[in-house]
Amino acid sequence: QVQLVESGGGLVQTGGSLRLSCAASGILFSANFLGWYRQAPGKQRELVAAISTTDRTDYADSVKGRFTISRDNNKNTVYLQMNSLKPEDTAVYYCNRGLSVASLLQVADTGDYWGQGTQVTVSS
Numbered sequence: 001q002v003q004l005v006e007s008g009g010g011l012v013q014t015g016g017s018l019r020l021s022c023a024a025s026g027i028l029f030s031a032n033f034l035g036w037y038r039q040a041p042g043k044q045r046e047l048v049a050a051i052s053t054t055d056r057t058d059y060a061d062s063v064k065g066r067f068t069i070s071r072d073n074n075k076n077t078v079y080l081q082m083n084s085l086k087p088e089d090t091a092v093y094y095c096n097r098g099l100s101v102a103s104l105l106q107v108a109d110t111g112d113y114w115g116q117g118t119q120v121t122v123s124s
Contacts, residue, residue: 001026002024002025002026002027002113003024003025003026003115004022004023004024004094004095004096004097004113004114004115005022005023005024005115005116006020006021006022006093006094006095006115006116006117006118007020007021007022007023007118008020008021008118009092009093009118009119009120009121010119010120010121011121011123012085012120012121012122012123013122013123014085014086014087014122014123014124015084015085016085016122017081017082017083017084017085018082018085018120019079019080019081019082020036020079020080020082020093020118020120021077021078021079022034022036022077022078022079022080022094022095022115023075023076023077024076024077024078024095024097025076027097029073029076030053030073031053032053032097032098032099033050033051033052033053033097033098033099033100033101033103033104034050034051034069034071034078034095034096034097034098034104035047035049035050035051035095035096035097035098035104035107036048036049036050036067036069036078036080036093036094036095037093037094037095037096037107037108038089038091038092038093038094038120039091039092039094039117040088040090040091040092043091044108044109045094045108045109046060046108047060047104047105047107047108048060048062048063048067048080049063049067049068049069049080050069050101050104051069051070051071051078052101055070055071057069058101062088063082063089066082066083066084066085067080067081067082067083068080068081068083069081078095080093080095082120085120085122086122087122087123087124088122089120089122090120090121090122091120092117092118092119092120093117093118093119093120094114094115094117094118095115096111096113096114
């Protein structure tokens with residue numbers, strides 16, 4: 001069965017950095033696109049970063065230039081390096097998988113499985 005375990009969140013000041021990790025099991029990791037999502041209180045879950053099976057990356061405009069997604073197929077782990085953090089980055093961060101960027105966008109609304117997420121709080 002699918003298992004996604006996010007970690008690395010915490011409390012950081014504006015301008016600080018965090019590195020999130022998501023360890024996956026129960027999927028053919030290398031064959032999947034992977035995405036990082038976030039959900040702030042009262043808001044819908046949104047896809048903020050995606051990485052393809054060939055390491056092509058895409059980012060939401062709100063995080064472009066500050067966040068970097070990467071993957072390690074040997075460790076079945078996807079990472080999100082977050083720099084220059086802002087208070088508006090405060091959210092619970094999740095990872096998930098799909099077969100394309102389009103499917104990752106759909107997963108934000110229709111995903112059948114989500115891990116517990118990791119809380120990121122950026123203080124002003």
